[in-house]
Structure formats: structure tokens, C-alpha cells
Amino acid sequence: MxxxxxxxxxxxxxxxxxxxxxxxxxxxxxxxxxxxxxxxxxxxxxxxxxxxxxxxxxxxxxxxxxxxREPLAFLVGRQGFWTLDLAVSRDTLIPRGDSEALIEQLIRLRPSRAALRRMLDLGTGTGCLLLAALSEYPAAFGIGVDLSPGACLLAAGNALRNDLGDRAAFCCGSWDSALAGGGFDLVLSNPPYIPTPQLSGLMPEVVGFEPRRALDGGPDGLDAYRLLCGRLRHLLAPGGLAILEVGQGQARDVAALGERADLRLLDIACDLGGIERAVAFLAPETDR
CATH class of the missing domain: 1.10.8.10 (Ubiquitin-associated (UBA) domain)
Structure with missing residues (x-):
């Protein structure tokens, strides 16, 4: 030895x-x-x-x-994302560079750093998306929601770790069920999107160590998007922005789900590998 x-x-x-x-x-x-x-x-x-x-x-x-094949991030207990240093645990997915496409798209669509005041991250995990967005928009306050109590505790710790603790709050619940209302300028989400039949074929690091609930998107991988698209209209402020991470080949299906829910497709952005990864919707300017 x-x-x-x-x-x-x-x-x-x-x-x-x-x-x-x-x-x-x-x-x-x-x-x-x-x-x-x-x-x-x-x-x-x-x-x-x-x-x-x-x-x-x-x-x-x-x-x-x-x-x-235990992931390196779990062994060292941390992972870089955007400009952040994040603690990780087996309660959450490990943040990946692909997800940074959502933050890049957000900055392109909302270039004014004073443009956003209220943010929501559904399925927050480590808090990576919410905290990265907050780091770029200093006037904003954000709420992160996750089904896992361990994930919420981890995300709250990551907010403190990155000097964002006074601008973020985290609560445990199923999607938006723990929230009393909407009016968010921005909703972010990286929901489970792997089709159930494909889970067994994932890399050993993923299938053996990361939480299945954060991966399994149902038979076609779109279960979470059906639910989310039906809720976004009620969560967003008039003219509010929603950005969803999607799996390979899912962007057009998710775009169609959003449009059927009275959201306007604003943009589809690729990650560094050229895969359509971030789908952005705009809420109507006025309530129905």
C-alpha cells in the first residue's frame, strides 16, 4: 500500500x-x-x-x-461551477459545465445587472444555478426549492460559502408546492430528464452514486417538463423569464410544451459541446 x-x-x-x-x-x-x-x-x-x-x-x-468509479467531486467534497466553489454530497447531482449554458443565456437575454429582483430555482440541488445567477445580478434575491432536505441544507451552506447567504433562501418541497405565490422575474430549473430506460446505461459514476430521483425523467424523459410548463405561467411575473435545462434531443419537445402552456419561446442555446441545452421562455406581459 x-x-x-x-x-x-x-x-x-x-x-x-x-x-x-x-x-x-x-x-x-x-x-x-x-x-x-x-x-x-x-x-x-x-x-x-x-x-x-x-x-x-x-x-x-x-x-x-x-x-x-465513485465521482472525484464526492471524494474531494467540492466542485467548481461558474465562478463559485461548491460543496457537494450524494444528496444532489454534481454541478456540470453543461449547465453553465443557462447562466450564459441568462446574461445574454438580460444584460442589465439591475434587471432582475426575484429569482426561483426549482430542484435547486447544490444551489449552483441560483447562486451563479445571484452572483451576476447583485440586486436580486432568490429562493431555491428541492425535495431533498439534505440538498436544501447543502445549498444553504453553499450560499454562505460564496458570500450569498443574505440573498438566498432554501425550502424543502415538491417543485412549487411550498410556495405561497409567484411574481418571479426569473425561474430556473434543471429537472430530471433522463428517460427511465436509459438510466442503466449511464456512466458508472452517475448511475452508481448520484441520486436517481434527480435523474429519472420518466418513460420519455419529459415528465418534469409537463409539470413545470403547466406551472411557470403562474410563477412568473408578467414578462418574466424561465430557463430550463434539457437533455440531448429534448429542446424542441420542451419548447412545444411551453408554447402550449401560453409561454413564448424566446431562445434555445447550446452548451460548449454544441448540444441544445437551455430553453428560455417569456411569460405574457399581462395576466389573462
């Missing part, structure tokens, strides 16, 4: 073990795990000499867990 050695030896052994387990970029991940085992930032490894002997008793257990 490797607990002592040079950094190069740690990385060589770690990369070989992770590569054999099918982990992508095994040397990079071994480096991140070694930094975590040493209690330092990854950049601090650059200052370590080639022959310096390191003691990292936690490294073998971390390697074993990663080789079993």
Missing part, C-alpha cells in the same frame, strides 16, 4: 490504477486526489521537488474509491 514516496511515484501508481479502472484522464485525477490527500491545493504540487518524500496515508483509500 503506497503511503510514502515521491510525488512522481504517487502519480505513476495512481494513474496506472485509475487507467486500468477505465477512468478518463487518470494522471490528472491522480494528481487531484494526491493534493486532496495532502490537504493542499493542486497548484501547490508544482512547488514540490522531484525527490522530496511525501507522506499521504489517505491516498490509497481515495484511489480505491475512485477506481470503484
Amino acid at each position: 503506497l503511503t510514502s514516496g515521491t510525488m512522481e511515484r504517487f502519480l505513476r501508481v495512481g494513474a496506472a490504477m485509475l487507467g486500468a479502472a477505465g477512468v478518463d484522464a487518470p494522471r490528472r485525477e491522480a494528481r487531484l486526489l494526491l493534493a486532496h490527500a495532502l490537504g493542499v491545493e493542486p497548484s501547490a504540487l508544482l512547488a514540490i521537488g522531484r525527490t522530496e518524500i511525501l507522506e499521504a496515508p489517505a491516498f490509497p483509500a481515495l484511489l480505491d474509491r475512485r477506481a470503484a
Whole structure:
């Protein structure tokens, strides 16, 4: 069991073990795990000499867990998103770069930083979407809702962690059932959208460790959108904006659901991989 050695030896052994387990970029991940085992930032490894002997008793257990395909973010307990540093746990999905497409789209559609005052994030998870939006719109206050009490506690902690605690509140409930009313300038949501038959084919890191309730979108992956689109009209202020994350190939179906619910399709934006990822709707300017 490797607990002592040079950094190069740690990385060589770690990369070989992770590569054999099918982990992508095994040397990079071994480096991140070694930094975590040493209690330092990854950049601090650059200052370590080639022959310096390191003691990292936690490294073998971390390697074993990663080789079993437990996500790296769960092992180190954190994940970067937008400009934020977020704590993560098995109560929520791990924030992914694909979701940043919603924040990019929001800034493009609402360039004035004074444009938004009341935000809502349904299925908030770590709070990543709400907190990223709040970080860009300093006049806004936001509410995040999640079915999981653990997720709500985590998101509240992330608000404090990123100096946004006085501008965000979190409550536990099923979608908007815990809310007394609407009038939101912005509603964000990354709902479950994986079709149930496809769940077993997801990466081992996802299907084995992330919460199924945050993944399973029903037989065709659209169950949550049917519910959400029916509620957005009542949650949004006149002229309010809703942005929903969607899975690959779902954007047009979700757009149709929103339009049938008296919302105007405003924009469909792609993530960095070119996949249509963010669907934006506009509420009517006046109530019916």
C-alpha cells in the first residue's frame, strides 16, 4: 500500500490504477486526489521537488474509491461551477459545465445587472444555478426549492460559502408546492430528464452514486417538463423569464410544451459541446 514516496511515484501508481479502472484522464485525477490527500491545493504540487518524500496515508483509500468509479467531486467534497466553489454530497447531482449554458443565456437575454429582483430555482440541488445567477445580478434575491432536505441544507451552506447567504433562501418541497405565490422575474430549473430506460446505461459514476430521483425523467424523459410548463405561467411575473435545462434531443419537445402552456419561446442555446441545452421562455406581459 503506497503511503510514502515521491510525488512522481504517487502519480505513476495512481494513474496506472485509475487507467486500468477505465477512468478518463487518470494522471490528472491522480494528481487531484494526491493534493486532496495532502490537504493542499493542486497548484501547490508544482512547488514540490522531484525527490522530496511525501507522506499521504489517505491516498490509497481515495484511489480505491475512485477506481470503484465513485465521482472525484464526492471524494474531494467540492466542485467548481461558474465562478463559485461548491460543496457537494450524494444528496444532489454534481454541478456540470453543461449547465453553465443557462447562466450564459441568462446574461445574454438580460444584460442589465439591475434587471432582475426575484429569482426561483426549482430542484435547486447544490444551489449552483441560483447562486451563479445571484452572483451576476447583485440586486436580486432568490429562493431555491428541492425535495431533498439534505440538498436544501447543502445549498444553504453553499450560499454562505460564496458570500450569498443574505440573498438566498432554501425550502424543502415538491417543485412549487411550498410556495405561497409567484411574481418571479426569473425561474430556473434543471429537472430530471433522463428517460427511465436509459438510466442503466449511464456512466458508472452517475448511475452508481448520484441520486436517481434527480435523474429519472420518466418513460420519455419529459415528465418534469409537463409539470413545470403547466406551472411557470403562474410563477412568473408578467414578462418574466424561465430557463430550463434539457437533455440531448429534448429542446424542441420542451419548447412545444411551453408554447402550449401560453409561454413564448424566446431562445434555445447550446452548451460548449454544441448540444441544445437551455430553453428560455417569456411569460405574457399581462395576466389573462
